[in-house]
Amino acid sequence: MDFLMDWKSMGSLFATIMFIRTAVRDFLPPEVNQALKRFFSYIFNYLQPKLVTILIEEFDNSYNNELYDSVQCYLSSKCFSSAQVLKLSKPKNSKNLTFTMDTNQSFEDNFDGFKLNWSFHTVEKKTSDLGFSRSHENRYFQLSFHTRFKDMVHSSYLPHIIKEAEIIKFKNRERKLYTNRSADENGRLWSSVPFTHPSTFDTVAIDPILKKEIKDDLMKFVNRRDFYTRVGRAWKRGYLLYGPPGTGKTSLIASIANFLEFDIYDLELTAVSSNSQLRKLLISTTSKSVIVVEDIDCSLDLSDRKKKDMNREDDKMNVNKIKNGQYSTFGSSVSLSGVLNFVDGLWSSCGGERLIIFTTNHKEKLDVALLRPGRMDKHINLSFCDTESFKILMRNYLEIEEHEIMKEVEEMLGLVKMTPADVAEIFMSCDEDVDMGMRNVVEEMKKRLRSIKEESKEEMKKDVEEDLIIEEKFEKEEEDA
Numbered sequence: 001m002d003f004l005m006d007w008k009s010m011g012s013l014f015a016t017i018m019f020i021r022t023a024v025r026d027f028l029p030p031e032v033n034q035a036l037k038r039f040f041s042y043i044f045n046y047l048q049p050k051l052v053t054i055l056i057e058e059f060d061n062s063y064n065n066e067l068y069d070s071v072q073c074y075l076s077s078k079c080f081s082s083a084q085v086l087k088l089s090k091p092k093n094s095k096n097l098t099f100t101m102d103t104n105q106s107f108e109d110n111f112d113g114f115k116l117n118w119s120f121h122t123v124e125k126k127t128s129d130l131g132f133s134r135s136h137e138n139r140y141f142q143l144s145f146h147t148r149f150k151d152m153v154h155s156s157y158l159p160h161i162i163k164e165a166e167i168i169k170f171k172n173r174e175r176k177l178y179t180n181r182s183a184d185e186n187g188r189l190w191s192s193v194p195f196t197h198p199s200t201f202d203t204v205a206i207d208p209i210l211k212k213e214i215k216d217d218l219m220k221f222v223n224r225r226d227f228y229t230r231v232g233r234a235w236k237r238g239y240l241l242y243g244p245p246g247t248g249k250t251s252l253i254a255s256i257a258n259f260l261e262f263d264i265y266d267l268e269l270t271a272v273s274s275n276s277q278l279r280k281l282l283i284s285t286t287s288k289s290v291i292v293v294e295d296i297d298c299s300l301d302l303s304d305r306k307k308k309d310m311n312r313e314d315d316k317m318n319v320n321k322i323k324n325g326q327y328s329t330f331g332s333s334v335s336l337s338g339v340l341n342f343v344d345g346l347w348s349s350c351g352g353e354r355l356i357i358f359t360t361n362h363k364e365k366l367d368v369a370l371l372r373p374g375r376m377d378k379h380i381n382l383s384f385c386d387t388e389s390f391k392i393l394m395r396n397y398l399e400i401e402e403h404e405i406m407k408e409v410e411e412m413l414g415l416v417k418m419t420p421a422d423v424a425e426i427f428m429s430c431d432e433d434v435d436m437g438m439r440n441v442v443e444e445m446k447k448r449l450r451s452i453k454e455e456s457k458e459e460m461k462k463d464v465e466e467d468l469i470i471e472e473k474f475e476k477e478e479e480d481a
């Protein structure tokens, strides 16, 4: 019934329009008729929004259009909330799933309060190649917006998309650990594997105040691109991590790389044949990376430059060895000045931020030239377990915050040196049996305390014996005299 009513009212509306139209045509003079037509068409055009449309094609003269990639990346992070049909994929070397719009889908973006419409299309294109005609799918994004936003789109919106896409790509990429240790027959300087070390600032057991200081320093460093440009310095920072073996130097490096989401270049200086090869290696590192030289004191004789100058002859011999393809294992192939040039970083002005980390178990062995600020901006001492770092290990390995024998542990930590690696090892071997883990740590500390006491008893005994011998000697000499 409603349906019939609707058709009836439509019919009468149509009849009324026809009547008015005939009346206007028959009774009004043609000039007025024309003027009315122009007026209505002007109003119609005026009310119609003025749109600009930009097409962003996948290929630009058969080259990949980078803007297309950026738009795809940007929209894939945004369109999930509004598009109705989405394609889901996992691109190679990406850890995340990617959503893309399906053909003819549209999406409205909001940028600084402006509305912009995106849609995705494909069109079949025919090309002829050596007389053969081939057809292929041409994909493109269409961006439509009010003509008023033209300048804003050009100066702000598109640059914003490119920047956002860079950030997304950077976050989604598979991070790499590069090493120059294994010689590569293909002439590549670095070989790489995916970097998946699980250590983070939450798991690394160091003093929380030091941890915060390092994190703040890193954040300040990565956010200061403009500052480094203004003061005319390469955007790099040098860290020296020092402390006994097993105190977490390697774990901290992994935590830093995970925190910054940087790649790691593990530089083995003893595998570098010359200063110029060192330069080549560094130039080929990418931005947003941590360059690590572990155990610098073992890689190079950096302790005494004067001694090194005196040993020129030895160096000459090493140069000959290098020419013959034999590399020195104790660093004569790369000189201290080569390493200093490396840290001074002319090469790192190739763009992008780089963190250089040296580690050593013996800071006192290093040349002062290497230690000065600008080369090693931050010296980080990693040491034996204290209560705070022990509690972090307890939380990580045993998943507890407190324990009844914690007081005893604290007292023992004041008397015996335990590295985080020692504690971690004991916790690991206890198969998550919390009480056994805690007891075993205390037992180990007691054992070490006993052996320290015994050693010092032995020392005292030896001293007494030596004193006795000297006394006897004196007495004999006196008697003889």
Ligand SMILES: Nc1ncnc2c1ncn2[C@@H]1O[C@H](COP(=O)(O)OP(=O)(O)OP(=O)(O)O)[C@@H](O)[C@H]1O
Pocket (backbone or CB within 6 Å): 203, 204, 205, 206, 244, 245, 246, 247, 248, 249, 250, 251, 252, 361, 419, 420, 421, 422, 424
């Ligand atoms: N501070 C720490 N926090 C958490 N775990 C640690 C820490 N220190 C050591 N460990 C544990 O001990 C193992 C060895 O530590 P790591 O290699 O980081 O020490 P290192 O100081 O680099 O030692 P080395 O000087 O011998 O290279 C790590 O796998 C980790 O499980």
